[in-house]
Amino acid sequence: xxxxxxxxxxxxxxxxxxxxxxxxxxxxxxxxxxxxxxxxxxxxxxxxxxxxxxxxxxxxxxxxxxxxxxxxxxxxxxxxxxxxxxxxxxxxxxxxxxxxxxxxxxxxxxxxxxxxxxxxxxxxxxxxxxxxxxxxxxxxxxxxxxxxxxxxxxxxxxxxxx
Numbered sequence: 001x002x003x004x005x006x007x008x009x010x011x012x013x014x015x016x017x018x019x020x021x022x023x024x025x026x027x028x029x030x031x032x033x034x035x036x037x038x039x040x041x042x043x044x045x046x047x048x049x050x051x052x053x054x055x056x057x058x059x060x061x062x063x064x065x066x067x068x069x070x071x072x073x074x075x076x077x078x079x080x081x082x083x084x085x086x087x088x089x090x091x092x093x094x095x096x097x098x099x100x101x102x103x104x105x106x107x108x109x110x111x112x113x114x115x116x117x118x119x120x121x122x123x124x125x126x127x128x129x130x131x132x133x134x135x136x137x138x139x140x141x142x143x144x145x146x147x148x149x150x151x152x153x154x155x156x157x158x159x160x161x162x
Contacts, residue, residue: 016068076109
Protein backbone atom coordinates (compact mmCIF):
# COMPACT_ATOMS: atom_id res chain seq x y z
CA UNK A 1 0.00 0.00 0.00
CA UNK A 2 1.49 3.41 -0.92
CA UNK A 3 2.47 5.58 2.06
CA UNK A 4 -0.22 8.08 1.06
CA UNK A 5 -2.85 5.39 1.55
CA UNK A 6 -1.47 3.98 4.81
CA UNK A 7 -4.09 4.27 7.53
CA UNK A 8 -3.33 6.20 10.67
CA UNK A 9 -3.23 3.69 13.52
CA UNK A 10 -3.53 4.97 17.06
CA UNK A 11 -4.36 3.64 20.49
CA UNK A 12 -8.09 3.76 21.14
CA UNK A 13 -9.35 6.14 23.81
CA UNK A 14 -12.54 5.74 25.86
CA UNK A 15 -14.40 8.15 23.56
CA UNK A 16 -13.84 5.66 20.69
CA UNK A 17 -15.85 2.90 22.40
CA UNK A 18 -19.20 3.68 20.69
CA UNK A 19 -17.54 3.85 17.26
CA UNK A 20 -15.64 0.60 17.90
CA UNK A 21 -18.90 -1.10 18.89
CA UNK A 22 -20.57 0.20 15.72
CA UNK A 23 -17.60 -0.99 13.60
CA UNK A 24 -17.70 -4.47 15.15
CA UNK A 25 -21.43 -4.75 14.50
CA UNK A 26 -21.13 -3.53 10.89
CA UNK A 27 -18.18 -5.84 10.27
CA UNK A 28 -19.93 -9.00 11.45
CA UNK A 29 -23.67 -8.44 10.90
CA UNK A 30 -23.60 -10.11 7.47
CA UNK A 31 -22.38 -13.27 9.23
CA UNK A 32 -24.88 -13.07 12.12
CA UNK A 33 -26.98 -16.03 10.86
CA UNK A 34 -23.84 -18.24 11.09
CA UNK A 35 -23.24 -17.34 14.75
CA UNK A 36 -25.24 -18.49 17.72
CA UNK A 37 -27.04 -15.62 19.46
CA UNK A 38 -24.46 -15.69 22.26
CA UNK A 39 -21.54 -15.98 19.87
CA UNK A 40 -22.66 -12.94 17.91
CA UNK A 41 -23.19 -10.88 21.07
CA UNK A 42 -19.69 -11.83 22.25
CA UNK A 43 -18.23 -10.75 18.87
CA UNK A 44 -20.21 -7.55 18.20
CA UNK A 45 -19.45 -5.83 21.49
CA UNK A 46 -21.48 -3.01 22.98
CA UNK A 47 -19.79 0.31 23.76
CA UNK A 48 -19.45 -0.56 27.48
CA UNK A 49 -17.87 -3.92 26.52
CA UNK A 50 -15.46 -2.15 24.14
CA UNK A 51 -14.51 0.21 26.97
CA UNK A 52 -13.98 -2.79 29.27
CA UNK A 53 -11.73 -4.39 26.62
CA UNK A 54 -9.55 -1.27 26.68
CA UNK A 55 -8.91 -1.97 30.37
CA UNK A 56 -7.72 -5.53 29.59
CA UNK A 57 -5.07 -4.60 27.04
CA UNK A 58 -4.30 -2.25 24.18
CA UNK A 59 -6.94 -1.59 21.55
CA UNK A 60 -6.02 0.25 18.37
CA UNK A 61 -8.10 1.88 15.69
CA UNK A 62 -7.18 2.42 12.05
CA UNK A 63 -8.39 5.66 10.57
CA UNK A 64 -8.70 7.02 7.09
CA UNK A 65 -9.88 10.59 6.56
CA UNK A 66 -10.46 10.85 10.31
CA UNK A 67 -12.95 7.95 10.34
CA UNK A 68 -12.44 4.63 12.15
CA UNK A 69 -12.27 1.88 9.52
CA UNK A 70 -10.71 -0.93 11.55
CA UNK A 71 -9.74 -2.12 15.00
CA UNK A 72 -7.68 -4.76 16.77
CA UNK A 73 -6.98 -5.58 20.41
CA UNK A 74 -4.35 -7.61 22.27
CA UNK A 75 -4.20 -9.33 25.61
CA UNK A 76 -0.80 -10.64 26.72
CA UNK A 77 -0.88 -14.15 28.18
CA UNK A 78 2.56 -15.21 29.43
CA UNK A 79 4.90 -14.59 26.45
CA UNK A 80 2.04 -14.79 23.92
CA UNK A 81 -0.08 -12.00 22.49
CA UNK A 82 -3.71 -12.92 21.96
CA UNK A 83 -5.19 -10.94 19.07
CA UNK A 84 -8.92 -10.35 19.36
CA UNK A 85 -11.60 -8.02 18.17
CA UNK A 86 -9.98 -7.70 14.76
CA UNK A 87 -12.40 -6.04 12.36
CA UNK A 88 -12.39 -3.90 9.24
CA UNK A 89 -15.46 -2.24 7.78
CA UNK A 90 -16.81 -4.23 4.81
CA UNK A 91 -16.27 -1.21 2.53
CA UNK A 92 -12.58 -1.08 3.55
CA UNK A 93 -11.79 -4.75 3.01
CA UNK A 94 -9.11 -5.38 0.43
CA UNK A 95 -7.49 -1.97 1.04
CA UNK A 96 -4.64 -3.26 3.23
CA UNK A 97 -6.30 -2.01 6.41
CA UNK A 98 -6.31 -5.48 8.02
CA UNK A 99 -2.66 -6.07 7.13
CA UNK A 100 -1.69 -2.70 8.60
CA UNK A 101 -3.49 -3.54 11.85
CA UNK A 102 -1.83 -6.96 12.05
CA UNK A 103 1.60 -5.45 11.39
CA UNK A 104 1.01 -2.88 14.10
CA UNK A 105 -0.10 -5.55 16.59
CA UNK A 106 2.90 -7.75 15.75
CA UNK A 107 5.37 -4.89 16.20
CA UNK A 108 3.82 -4.07 19.57
CA UNK A 109 4.03 -7.74 20.65
CA UNK A 110 7.67 -7.97 19.57
CA UNK A 111 8.46 -4.81 21.55
CA UNK A 112 6.80 -6.43 24.59
CA UNK A 113 9.07 -9.50 24.20
CA UNK A 114 6.27 -11.85 23.16
CA UNK A 115 7.31 -14.97 21.21
CA UNK A 116 3.94 -15.91 19.75
CA UNK A 117 0.82 -14.32 18.34
CA UNK A 118 -2.42 -16.29 18.43
CA UNK A 119 -6.07 -15.72 17.68
CA UNK A 120 -9.34 -17.58 17.44
CA UNK A 121 -11.61 -17.26 14.43
CA UNK A 122 -14.62 -18.93 12.89
CA UNK A 123 -14.35 -21.15 9.82
CA UNK A 124 -16.94 -19.07 7.96
CA UNK A 125 -14.82 -15.88 8.06
CA UNK A 126 -12.85 -17.17 5.08
CA UNK A 127 -11.47 -13.78 3.96
CA UNK A 128 -10.07 -13.19 7.46
CA UNK A 129 -8.61 -16.71 7.56
CA UNK A 130 -6.86 -16.06 4.22
CA UNK A 131 -5.46 -12.77 5.57
CA UNK A 132 -4.12 -14.52 8.68
CA UNK A 133 -2.56 -17.29 6.59
CA UNK A 134 -0.94 -14.72 4.26
CA UNK A 135 0.42 -13.02 7.36
CA UNK A 136 2.05 -16.29 8.50
CA UNK A 137 -0.53 -17.68 10.91
CA UNK A 138 -1.11 -21.44 10.90
CA UNK A 139 -4.02 -23.39 12.32
CA UNK A 140 -3.40 -25.31 15.56
CA UNK A 141 -5.31 -27.93 17.52
CA UNK A 142 -5.36 -25.62 20.53
CA UNK A 143 -8.80 -24.61 21.80
CA UNK A 144 -11.18 -23.02 22.28
CA UNK A 145 -13.29 -24.89 19.77
CA UNK A 146 -16.40 -22.79 20.13
CA UNK A 147 -17.66 -19.41 21.28
CA UNK A 148 -20.96 -19.95 23.03
CA UNK A 149 -21.84 -22.64 20.48
CA UNK A 150 -20.29 -20.93 17.41
CA UNK A 151 -17.44 -23.06 15.98
CA UNK A 152 -13.92 -21.66 16.41
CA UNK A 153 -10.36 -22.66 15.72
CA UNK A 154 -7.05 -21.17 16.82
CA UNK A 155 -4.25 -19.88 14.62
CA UNK A 156 -0.73 -18.92 15.72
CA UNK A 157 2.43 -17.29 14.47
CA UNK A 158 5.86 -17.50 16.07
CA UNK A 159 7.62 -14.15 16.40
CA UNK A 160 11.10 -13.14 17.52
CA UNK A 161 11.45 -10.43 20.15
CA UNK A 162 14.07 -7.74 19.58
